[in-house]
Amino acid sequence: xxxxxxxxxxxxxxxxxxxxxxxxxxxxxxxxxxxxxxxxxxxxxxxxxxxxxxxxxxxxxxxxxxxxxxxxxxxxxxxxxxxxxxxxxxxxxxxxxxxxxxxxxxxxxxxxxxxxxxxxxxxxxxxxxxxxxxxxxxxxxxxxxxxxxxxxxxxxxxxxxxxxxxxxxxxxxxxxxxxxxxxxxxxxxxxxxxxxxxxxxxxxxxxxxxxxxxxxxxxxxxxxxxxxxxxxxxxxxxxxxxxxxxxxxxxxxxxxxxxxxxxxxxxxxxxxxxxxxxxxxxxxxxxxxxxxxxxxxxxxxxxxxxxxxxxxxxxxxxxxxxxxxxxxxxxxxxxxxxxxxxxxxxxxxxxxxxxxxxxxxxxxxxxxxxxxxxxxxxxxxxxxxxxxxxxxxxxxxxxxxx
Amino acid sequence: xxxxxxxxxxxxxxxxxxxxxxxxxxxxxxxxxxxxxxxxxxxxxxxxxxxxxxxxxxxxxxxxxxxxxxxxxxxxxxxxxxxxxxxxxxxxxxxxxxxxxxxxxxxxxxxxxxxxxxxxxxxxxxxxxxxxxxxxxxxxxxxxxxxxxxxxxxxxxxxxxxxxxxxxxxxxxxxxxxxxxxxxxxxx
Amino acid sequence: xxxxxxxxxxxxxxxxxxxxxxxxxxxxxxxxxxxxxxxxxxxxxxxxxxxxxxxxxxxxxxxxxxxxxxxxxxxxxxxxxxxxxxxxxxxxxxxxxxxxxxxxxxxxxxxxxxxxxxxxxxxxxxxxxxxxxxxxxxxxxxxxxxxxxxxxxxxxxxxxxxxxxxxxxxxxxxxxxxxxxxxxxxxxxxxxxxxxxxxxxxxxxxxxxxxxxxxxxxxxxxxxxxxxxxxxxxxxxxxxxxxxxxxxxxxxxxx
Numbered sequence: 015x016x017x018x019x020x021x022x023x024x025x026x027x028x029x030x031x032x033x034x035x036x037x038x039x040x041x042x043x044x045x046x047x048x049x050x051x052x053x054x055x056x057x058x059x060x061x062x063x064x065x066x067x068x069x070x071x072x073x074x075x076x077x078x079x080x081x082x083x084x085x086x087x088x089x090x091x092x093x094x095x096x097x098x099x100x101x102x103x104x105x106x107x108x109x110x111x112x113x114x115x116x117x118x119x120x121x122x123x124x125x126x127x128x129x130x131x132x133x134x135x136x137x138x139x140x141x142x143x144x145x146x147x148x149x150x151x152x153x154x155x156x157x158x159x160x161x162x163x164x165x166x167x168x169x170x171x172x173x174x175x176x177x178x179x180x181x182x183x184x185x186x187x188x189x190x191x192x193x194x195x196x197x198x199x200x201x202x203x204x205x206x207x208x209x210x211x212x213x214x215x216x217x218x219x220x221x222x223x224x225x226x227x228x229x230x231x232x233x234x235x236x237x238x239x240x241x242x243x244x245x246x247x248x249x250x251x252x253x254x255x256x257x258x259x260x261x262x263x264x265x266x267x268x269x270x271x272x273x274x275x276x277x278x279x280x281x282x283x284x285x286x287x288x289x290x291x292x293x294x295x296x297x298x299x300x301x302x303x304x305x306x307x308x309x310x311x312x313x314x315x316x317x318x319x320x321x322x323x324x325x326x327x328x329x330x331x332x333x334x335x336x337x338x339x340x341x342x343x344x345x346x347x348x349x350x351x352x353x354x355x356x357x358x359x360x361x362x363x364x365x366x367x368x369x370x371x372x373x374x375x376x377x378x379x380x381x382x383x384x385x386x387x388x389x390x391x392x393x394x395x396x397x398x399x400x401x402x403x404x405x406x407x408x409x410x411x412x413x414x415x416x
Numbered sequence: 417x418x419x420x421x422x423x424x425x426x427x428x429x430x431x432x433x434x435x436x437x438x439x440x441x442x443x444x445x446x447x448x449x450x451x452x453x454x455x456x457x458x459x460x461x462x463x464x465x466x467x468x469x470x471x472x473x474x475x476x477x478x479x480x481x482x483x484x485x486x487x488x489x490x491x492x493x494x495x496x497x498x499x500x501x502x503x504x505x506x507x508x509x510x511x512x513x514x515x516x517x518x519x520x521x522x523x524x525x526x527x528x529x530x531x532x533x534x535x536x537x538x539x540x541x542x543x544x545x546x547x548x549x550x551x552x553x554x555x556x557x558x559x560x561x562x563x564x565x566x567x568x569x570x571x572x573x574x575x576x577x578x579x580x581x582x583x584x585x586x587x588x589x590x591x592x593x594x595x596x597x598x599x600x601x602x603x604x
Numbered sequence: 605x606x607x608x609x610x611x612x613x614x615x616x617x618x619x620x621x622x623x624x625x626x627x628x629x630x631x632x633x634x635x636x637x638x639x640x641x642x643x644x645x646x647x648x649x650x651x652x653x654x655x656x657x658x659x660x661x662x663x664x665x666x667x668x669x670x671x672x673x674x675x676x677x678x679x680x681x682x683x684x685x686x687x688x689x690x691x692x693x694x695x696x697x698x699x700x701x702x703x704x705x706x707x708x709x710x711x712x713x714x715x716x717x718x719x720x721x722x723x724x725x726x727x728x729x730x731x732x733x734x735x736x737x738x739x740x741x742x743x744x745x746x747x748x749x750x751x752x753x754x755x756x757x758x759x760x761x762x763x764x765x766x767x768x769x770x771x772x773x774x775x776x777x778x779x780x781x782x783x784x785x786x787x788x789x790x791x792x793x794x795x796x797x798x799x800x801x802x803x804x805x806x807x808x809x810x811x812x813x814x815x816x817x818x819x820x821x822x823x824x825x826x827x828x829x830x831x832x833x834x835x836x837x838x839x840x841x842x843x844x845x846x847x848x849x850x851x852x853x854x855x856x857x858x859x
Binding site: 067070071072073315316317379382383405406408409410412413 | 498499500501506508509510511513514518521522527528529531532533534535536545552554555556
């Protein structure tokens with residue numbers, strides 16, 4: 015290798031090395047006095063502005079009781095330690111039907127209604143909250159961001175190097191076309207490394223969350239059950255076009271369930287798995303009752319029919335058949351284009367509660383389209399009696415005027 | 417100057433034409449008449465016309481962050497992005513307005529969505545709906561929107577208006593409603 | 605034919621992209637003939653690191669320093685005017701409702717300012733009539749700010765810097781070197797850097813004056829911030845200035 019080539023290689027290597035950021039930080043739970051590490055303070059500050067807007071928006075699910083309940087469970091996990099952690103750890107329930115939760119670097123946690131709708135009890139909720147809390151405690155946001163810095167720096171350096179290498183080959187009479195393939199392969203490798211790192215942090219958060227749930231006395235078997243619920247919920251989403259696993263930031267749920275089984279098995283060898291806190295199933299279902307209806311109506315809007323069906327089954331089972339469950343069953347049937355069955359359900363809903371405006375309106379529209387105009391108009395009239403100032407009142411009056 | 421340099425100058429001039437100038441045109445008295453296919457109307461003077469991908473017409477007075485009027489079309493029987501519902505010709509007008517309301521409420525970057533009114537309307541003899549709504553964008557700025565929607569010759573057309581609530585809605589809405597009043601549809 | 609092409613090119617160069625950085629409405633020229641009370645909102649200076657791979661990382665300490673320098677320089681600059689009486693708005697002393705109002709008005713300002721930039725600075729969507737007759741407003745709703753602090757005008761200042769890391773600088777050097785040898789240059793772009801300032805009439809919400817400096821330079825440095833703040837207000841009519849204080853201000857930074 016001649017001097018020029020060596021110098022060039024050294025230059026490229028130096029460029030990459032000086033572009034690197036550290037991903038090696040002490041976990042927050044292990045330090046006695048919290049202090050920000052490099053760039054962490056800036057990262058926390060950066061997200062605060064976005065969070066300020068979020069908390070003032072309608073994205074926050076407007077149920078103070080539910081917000082307080084979720085934070086109560088979180089407080090059990092935090093167990094007063096946040097004084098040492100340099101952050102206010104707080105959960106915010108977001109009105110979004112995707113099964114998701116996230117932890118921002120400064121302790122601001124979001125939990126979607128779409129996640130709460132598919133869990134069974136407090137112990138399962140604690141598993142999810144514990145997982146997210148571990149992301150905070152292990153500084154995953156900062157580490158992932160720095161990993162991204164390193165990967166993108168490598169990709170940028172390799173791109174420039176590839177141009178130089180292709181020229182060098184061509185100059186010396188060799189075919190440079192293989193450089194493009196080599197560059198793409200290396201780039202893919204680095205991208206894979208980034209997503210692989212992301213999956214590794216998720217496994218780490220699973221383990222950390224499991225430990226927290228165990229330490230606070232919850233039934234650890236519910237941790238696995240939470241993952242199983244997640245698997246069911248995510249498989250029910252009717253999505254077109256899956257992201258290839260290579261590019262997935264999260265491990266496959268089946269693998270995570272397997273991990274939880276291993277955690278439980280390993281633990282059972284040393285300790286009695288009996289929990290000291292109740293799973294809190296009844297209390298959990300009491301707190302999510304209204305949210306369940308709101309979330310499933312969002313899934314109906316988005317045509318996530320299988321998810322909506324799962325939720326209405328849970329609602330009916332937990333709160334017994336009432337006019338609301340019949341109404342939403344009808345809405346699901348409508349999305350499946352089963353109009354006659356929808357009319358039947360709505361009629362039954364009306365029998366249980368003849369004062370529900372939405373039932374009257376939907377029934378009216380369906381009967382009107384079917385040709386039963388007299389019965390349709392009866393429903394429309396009653397709808398307007400209940401809601402004379404409805405936003406769509408003019409439409410309804412038009413039907414009546416015909 | 418040889419032909420190569422002449423060609424270079426031509427390219428530079430073309431670049432300036434394409435990028436530098438005249439992609440947004442002021443509407444003055446001399447160019448208020450607008451026609452596109454079966455539709456025509458009078459454009460509001462003092463506004464500007466510009467190109468936007470997918471739109472039949474795009475207008476703004478002060479910039480599209482502050483207000484705009486768009487006309488767009490969608491094929492019937494095609495799944496909408498958010499609700500996966502289809503606009504079919506057998507839909508009642510009220511049902512159509514519900515679908516569009518739901519589609520809007522699920523739009524990215526929209527929060528605090530609220531309907532002000534949802535009424536039947538008429539666009540040059542064609543049954544339409546008028547949906548008026550407010551929302552906040554991701555920066556928590558208040559906006560006011562109005563949509564007129566109708567199905568015509570197997571396509572769904574939307575004449576939509578949106579303006580920042582503070583000041584710009586008050587100074588823009590009349591121009592929009594006048595545009596609607598003058599909107600003609602060739603039904604032959 | 606040759607002459608025609610050169611003429612067109614020259615015309616586009618000189619008429620299509622006029623380099624004036626400020627815009628003023630019709631009221632501006634005489635606005636400060638009489639004394640006016642200017643309320644200065646805290647400058648919004650944000651400095652980022654821009655890494656080799658193009659990841660931007662907000663830097664709180666740098667931004668804090670830049671905000672401090674800009675605040676001091678604005679004070680020095682406005683002090684040199686005889687018809688400007690100014691005060692900073694202290695948001696720490698405000699109640700929740702007032703803070704929310706200020707935040708909302710800031711968001712509205714940025715929305716209007718974005719339109720000003722797109723339609724009176726950027727060539728692609730330039731509205732020539734707006735350039736000729738600059739007319740942008742935040743609306744009379746802004747006047748409610750008088751309930752928080754009395755003022756006739758508000759000054760908004762915001763800036764963005766993307767400071768290259770050593771890695772990015774090195775990559776740019778390498779890219780340039782490789783480009784020189786191979787003829788294939790892979791650009792390493794700068795971030796969208798800017799410094800913008802506006803004076804907004806409180807009663808009407810009208811933007812009286814808007815100045816926008818692209819690629820302003822490293823605003824972590826007091827020297828740069830001083831140079832920029834002088835540049836921002838450079839084109840204000842001299843008769844508004846207090847002669848003595850103006851001379852002192854002109855001397856600042858020239859030592």
